Amino acid sequence: MAHYGDFQNAIYGAGLRGVVPTLPVDFATLEQRARAALPPAVLSYLQGGCGDEFTQDENARAFRHWGLTPRMMVDCSRRNLSIDLFGMTLPTPLFMAPVGINGICTQDQHGDLAAARASAITGVPLMASTLSNDPLETVAETLGDTPGFFQLYTPKDVGVAESLVHRAEAAGYKAIVVTLDTWVTGWRPRDLNAANFPQLRGHVLMNYFSDPAFRKLLAKPPEEDPAAAIGAWAATFGRVLTWADMPWLRSLTKLPIVLKGICYPDDARRAIDEGADGIYCSNHGGRQANGGIAAIDMLPGVVAASGSTPVLFDSGVRSGTDVVKALALGATAIGVGRPYTYGLALDGAAGAAHVLKCLLAEADLLMAVNGYPTIADVRAAGAVRQHP
Numbered sequence: 287m288a289h290y291g292d293f294q295n296a297i298y299g300a301g302l303r304g305v306v307p308t309l310p311v312d313f314a315t316l317e318q319r320a321r322a323a324l325p326p327a328v329l330s331y332l333q334g335g336c337g338d339e340f341t342q343d344e345n346a347r348a349f350r351h352w353g354l355t356p357r358m359m360v361d362c363s364r365r366n367l368s369i370d371l372f373g374m375t376l377p378t379p380l381f382m383a384p385v386g387i388n389g390i391c392t393q394d395q396h397g398d399l400a401a402a403r404a405s406a407i408t409g410v411p412l413m414a415s416t417l418s419n420d421p422l423e424t425v426a427e428t429l430g431d432t433p434g435f436f437q438l439y440t441p442k443d444v445g446v447a448e449s450l451v452h453r454a455e456a457a458g459y460k461a462i463v464v465t466l467d468t469w470v471t472g473w474r475p476r477d478l479n480a481a482n483f484p485q486l487r488g489h490v491l492m493n494y495f496s497d498p499a500f501r502k503l504l505a506k507p508p509e510e511d512p513a514a515a516i517g518a519w520a521a522t523f524g525r526v527l528t529w530a531d532m533p534w535l536r537s538l539t540k541l542p543i544v545l546k547g548i549c550y551p552d553d554a555r556r557a558i559d560e561g562a563d564g565i566y567c568s569n570h571g572g573r574q575a576n577g578g579i580a581a582i583d584m585l586p587g588v589v590a591a592s593g594s595t596p597v598l599f600d601s602g603v604r605s606g607t608d609v610v611k612a613l614a615l616g617a618t619a620i621g622v623g624r625p626y627t628y629g630l631a632l633d634g635a636a637g638a639a640h641v642l643k644c645l646l647a648e649a650d651l652l653m654a655v656n657g658y659p660t661i662a663d664v665r666a667a668g669a670v671r672q673h674p
């Protein structure tokens with residue numbers, strides 16, 4: 287039986303033939319390489335966060351104060367990393383978080399398709415962002431047999447919102463993930479100092495420009511008057527959602543609805559009462575609000591409040607060890623953002639797939655050494671808060 291950890295043997299084996307990995311296997315070196323390779327405007331948008339980036343830094347740092355407990359004399363010669371989510375069995379708990387700038391992270395400007403190919407290669411689901419350089423239908427086709435999820439930025443215009451959801455359902459996505467924390471952009475000094483916001487330069491707006499309901503809002507098609515189309519996008523981009531919108535959202539689709547950005551137990555309980563099928567505990571990687579608590583420290587409370595409803599998690603996951611820790615704290619599935627996008631920027635689909643394989647190999651080997659043959663065992667072992 288093949289294991290994700292076998293990637294390690296493959297690397298050492300290649301070393302015997304004088305071949306070392308083209309991309310690093312750790313996040314710090316990967317980020318360093320991406321810093322050198324990316325155009326400054328893309329890098330600052332991708333790497334930066336809100337305010338002085340306290341929350342962003344805390345997201346990653348806080349994983350350090352959670353510790354795992356090894357269990358010995360357990361037969362871990364076979365590991366099963368699979369999880370059940372929304373009636374599907376997925377091979378691993380990992381997924382690619384929605385990153386609305388994937389499109390411009392590859393030189394061909396089709397980074398969304400490269401991310402989808404990485405998903406097809408690895409079996410790690412992609413949560414496709416509303417912000418994309420390729421229409422959601424083309425992204426869905428590129429996923430192959432790997433299930434995908436669609437992340438919705440809910441437009442103010444009801445017709446465009448409904449059209450996006452219906453298109454996602456028709457294209458075969460398995461859930462609609464509604465992002466709650468980004469109807470307005472957080473204060474991002476790196477981008478502000480460079481006066482750079484990619485969407486306002488016309489990037490990653492193809493889901494809107496290809497949408498029949500959006501096109502009806504325009505006097506001329508986007509191909510003829512891009513500036514007016516960008517203006518129409520900016521005008522409709524961010525609907526302020528409240529609980530009163532839940533019946534409407536529910537009425538749009540039979541697909542599971544996941545609410546992204548829930549970090550507080552009462553909000554998780556309310557979301558479930560209002561009909562959400564999944565809770566997504568995330569602080570948007572520290573890009574939206576500064577001054578908050580690290581997302582991983584909010585996870586246990588959200589899990590406790592969510593009962594049997596699945597809890598997806600992201601923000602600050604940088605290694606396979608982080609993946610296992612988030613599982614131990616009760617998350618059902620773990621999203622990763624910047625790390626795979628750096629891989630994408632450095633080597634397209636192969637680069638993103640490399641990053642995902644490294645995360646899975648490290649997680650699998652940690653489970654092997656620590657005596658956790660399944661994800662249920664990881665959860666049962668839990669994680670201990672060790673020091674501040």
Ligand SMILES: Cc1cc2nc3c(=O)[nH]c(=O)nc-3n(C[C@H](O)[C@H](O)[C@H](O)COP(=O)(O)O)c2cc1C
Pocket residue numbers: 331332333345383384385386387415416417437465546568569570571572573600601602603621622623624625
């Ligand atoms: C450049 C960039 C663009 C993002 N775009 C979106 C998006 O379009 N939709 C969304 O819901 N979240 C978006 N996010 C947030 C991610 O889905 C995720 O919550 C975050 O990146 C997780 O943190 P990490 O980068 O520390 O892994 C974006 C994040 C980054 C870094």
Ligand SMILES: O=C(O)C(=O)c1ccccc1
Pocket residue numbers: 386417468470471472485570573
């Ligand atoms: O950059 C982001 O994190 C993001 O998702 C976004 C998208 C549109 C407007 C503001 C932020």
